[in-house]
Amino acid sequence: MKVIGAGFGRTGTASLKAALELLGYGPCYHMSAVIAQPYRVRQWLDVGEGRSRDWDEIFAGFQSALDWPAAAYWRELAAHYPDAKVILTVRDPERWWDSVSETIFRSALAERRLPLRRRLIRRLVALRAPDFALYPRMARATVMDRVFDGRIDDREHAIEVFERHVAEVRATIAADRLLVFESKEGWGPLCAFLGVPVPEEPFPQVNERPAFTRKRRGRLWRLIVRGR
Template identity: 75%
Template structure:
């Protein structure tokens, strides 16, 4: 592991994943990796529920990791990989909350009440045909929704406070020479200088995470259901 992303999801982590892979620090582990390979859901559930913390097995073959659930364990990863550099992605707290509440947290808050019949049917089909992926909601709660936010993801003030406290803690605990505080708008230059690599002759990646999130989950569920036939 050469680079550890300590930033919360929806802080430009998808773009950072693409950037790190372009710079030679890939493959880069991201939440999309878990969704693409459902057996990893159970691995993270074991981590979240305290049964396993075998980081070398979990990240075997990866040169970097960003986004949740990995970023929820930035302290443990920074200690386990002492030579890895840490990139803390940040963005305006209010805009970040609007983004995360409309994507990742939306599914969590929706599950607090009765689901529409269509959603219940989909969940039943996924549970039958893709049992590992059916544990995805439980995994997100166990790894970051509950331990990081106390389950209070519908409380805007609380979530923003946690976001700001997280940034302060990473800055305080990771030595300055090992840490880059980074926004996607900063582009290649600070990231490349920090990692000691040349600046590519192309624009910094700009992934629209919110749109990708909305497209990704329905398509992934459909493939899992069809694959089980």
């Protein structure tokens, strides 16, 4: 593990993932890997519920890790991989809330009050892909309850958690090991921090917000049809 991302989801982690992979720090572990390979859901559920924390097994084959759920364990990962550099992705707290409340948090809150049609879909997913059916429980254990005390519908609380998190990472990680980064800054600070040349191609700008719900529904139907 060469790079650990300490930034919350919806702080440009998808863009940074693409950038790190272009720079040779891939493959990069991201929530998208958990969704793409449902057995990883059970791994994180074991972490969240205190049964196992075999970081080397979870991140086998990866050179970097960003986004939740990994970012919720930044302290543990920074200690376990002492030679890895740490990148804290940040953005304006208000804009972060607008983004996360319309995507990740909205999806998590919807799980609490599923209409009949979605309950039936969930039952089909549980039959075809039992590991992925544990995703809501895993998300609660590793992020929603662990990081936000379950109060993901409380704007002021969530923003306070976000700001406190940024302060804690800054105070904990040594300055020469930490980069506080916004994707709009582009290649310059990232490449200087990692000690690598600046690529010729533009810095990736991946905006998953408009397609978030569509991609999630598509994934559920693929699981039902293919069972993986």
